[in-house]
Amino acid sequence: MNIPVGVSNRHIHLMQEHVEILFGEGYTLTSLKELSQPGEFAANETVKVVGPKGEFPSVRVLGPVRSLTQLEISLTDSFSLGVKAPIRSSGNIEGTPGIKIVGPQGEVTIEQGVIIAERHIHMTSDDATQFNVTDGEYVSIETVGERSLTFHQVLIRVKDTYALDLHIDTDEANASGLKTGDTVRIVK
Numbered sequence: 372m373n374i375p376v377g378v379s380n381r382h383i384h385l386m387q388e389h390v391e392i393l394f395g396e397g398y399t400l401t402s403l404k405e406l407s408q409p410g411e412f413a414a415n416e417t418v419k420v421v422g423p424k425g426e427f428p429s430v431r432v433l434g435p436v437r438s439l440t441q442l443e444i445s446l447t448d449s450f451s452l453g454v455k456a457p458i459r460s461s462g463n464i465e466g467t468p469g470i471k472i473v474g475p476q477g478e479v480t481i482e483q484g485v486i487i488a489e490r491h492i493h494m495t496s497d498d499a500t501q502f503n504v505t506d507g508e509y510v511s512i513e514t515v516g517e518r519s520l521t522f523h524q525v526l527i528r529v530k531d532t533y534a535l536d537l538h539i540d541t542d543e544a545n546a547s548g549l550k551t552g553d554t555v556r557i558v559k
Contacts, residue, residue, distance in 0.1 A: 372501065373554035374492060374512070377407045377536045378544040381444045383418060383430050383472070384437040384461075389481075393418055393474025400434040407536045408493060410435065421471040424453025440481050442470055443488045445542040452485075459486040460526060490543060491526040492557075493533035502557055505529070512537065512555045518548035521558065 390398055394416060402412040414432040420442060430442070441464055449456040454468040469482040492510075494502070504510060506529035512522050522543065537555055544550065 373556055374535055374537050375407075376544075376549050376551060376553045376555060377538050378549065378551045379443065379488065379538050379540055381427065381430055381442070381448050381541075382413075382433050383420070383443070384433055384439075384441045386438060386440050387436045389440045389472065389479050390436055392477045392479045393472060395476040398476075400432060400436065402434065406433070407534055409532055409534060416474075419473040420452070421473060422452030422454050425451045427452070439464060439484065440472070440479075441484045441486060442472075442481075443486055443540075445540040446487055447542050449485075449487065454485050456485045456487045458489050460489045460491065460528075461486075488538065488540060489526050490522060490524070490537070490539045491528050493528050493530070493536045493538065495531050495533055495535070496529055498535050499527065499529045504557070510557050510559060513558045514547045514549055514553075514555050516548050516553075518546070520547050522547070522555075525557075 400414040403415045404413050412434050414434045416432040417429040419428045420430050464484045467483045468485045470485050471480045504527045508527045510525050512525050514520055
């Protein structure tokens, strides 16, 4: 069975406190479009992120708000910003670098929260049974096409509210020639 691919460009998740600092007191994020995972959306809002070496003037905010602020970038982006972002699963920000975030109403500097998101597959428990995998397990996936390759160390994330989807960043997509909507398969 094939797994659909979702290519993830740089983006930021914000906690409500930071939304209000950046966009104004009582501000609520507004949805530009729904994402592959139920309840998640690309917001109309963007922010500027400023690192020691460079900046990105328009980083998309993803909603809904989270319990912590986290900037997800690619390895190439980390060079451009001048930060040594580690590869981590979402939410695992302990000991990661910080960054300055600038919005239309204010700015905030986070002490930690910049990561390169670990490639992962979202799936339901039924999907996990069908693929014979478990939450937290690492698998390999195989791509097809002119730049076909095998990715190792792909994290399985199981939750019944998830939709089946492989998340990779733009560097990984470019290396393999993948785009959102393509498919891959698990090889153990």
